[in-house]
Amino acid sequence: MTDNDLRKILEQAITERNDKHGKGGAAKVAIILGMSQSQLSWFRKGTYPNPEPILEKIREVFGQEVIFCPEIGAIPFADCAAHKKRLPTTDSFYARMYRACKCCPNNGGKP
Structure with a gap:
C-alpha cells in the first residue's frame, strides 16, 4: 500500500467514527492507534517529523491487506x-x- 492509500484509509476511519454532527472521529481513531490527538493532527497536516511508524500502525489496524x-x-x-x-x-x-x-x-x- 502506498502512503496515499493509507492516508485515505485513515480519513475513512475518522469519518466512520464521527458523531451525528461530524465530530469526534479523530479523537476515537487517535485512541485506537495509541497516540495523542495532537500527534494525529500533525500527521494529517503533513507536519509530523517521522510519519513511517504511524503509517505502519494505520496499515496494521485499519488495512484489510x-x-x-x-x-x-x-x-x-x-x-x-x-x-x-x-x-x-x-x-x-x-x-x-x-x-x-x-x-x-x-x-x-x-x-
Missing part, C-alpha cells in the same frame, strides 16, 4: 504484525512463529 506468510500461508497483515511483536514462548506454535518471523522477508529478514 492479506499477505503471504512463509510459515502458515495467507494471513491478514494485522496477524503478521502481531506475530512479529510476540516474545519467544514455550508454546510450540508461537516458538515456531518467533523463529520464522526473525528471518521472514515480510519482516526485512533473509529467508
